[in-house]
Amino acid sequence: MSTTLYPQLGACAAVRRSEDLPSSPGGVLLAQSLNGLKSMSVSGDGIFLDETAEPRLNTVAMQADPVANFQMVVPDFGTFAGEFRAASLEFGSETEAGVTFSVSLESNATVTFVSA
Template sequence: MTAQKGKDLLLKVDTDGAGSFATVAGLRARTLAFNAASVDVTDQESAGRWRELLEGAGIKTARVSGSGIFKDASSDETLRQYFFAGTVRDWQVIVPDFGTVEGAFQIAALEYGGQHDGEVSFELSLESAGALTFTHAA
């Protein structure tokens, strides 16, 4: 895989709960992180007292974050409504030449900011709220 343009990493939200995905406009930076908690099953009889982990037992989570500027009143309104309502909705993260991660997320943080001589910006943080799927890029 060759280097990819960061602007091609897209974040899309299901705007109506029926699978109509719209790109979150104005994002300048996006991050997708996967985590898996481990379950320690070490005991006195563990070989050499080395830690032992229980395979496949930890909790898996994903976090998506992004920041940008306001460009599209429709997607801005959707984000604001989902945050204040605590809505869990399907989202897609499209990574060029890699694939699409899709599943339920909830907006965990929505921040607004701005300088007196600049544009209003926002920061967004999503936490996974269920199983995620991955589809390889064609």
């Protein structure tokens, strides 16, 4: 089963390789950094939009081995997918629209990327 999260403000992703990333005057060449992706860290804040995502994420986080398949959709860029370990999970209720969350995920296996 795959869990798709829709992060709001404050989301960030870190892509790490076993070697230094090439850079250009404009910054890191992200397309080259995706080739040979070794690990990925993702953190973000959001709100649960349906009734299944909240209990699913909570179940994963509370397991002895908190690992599940996740998809991270980056609008106008692409989708990362793979097996991730829930490093941290926090719930809040700062809005009337529903329960908010803050999550940090670490890749546990190969991460795939499909551009938008």
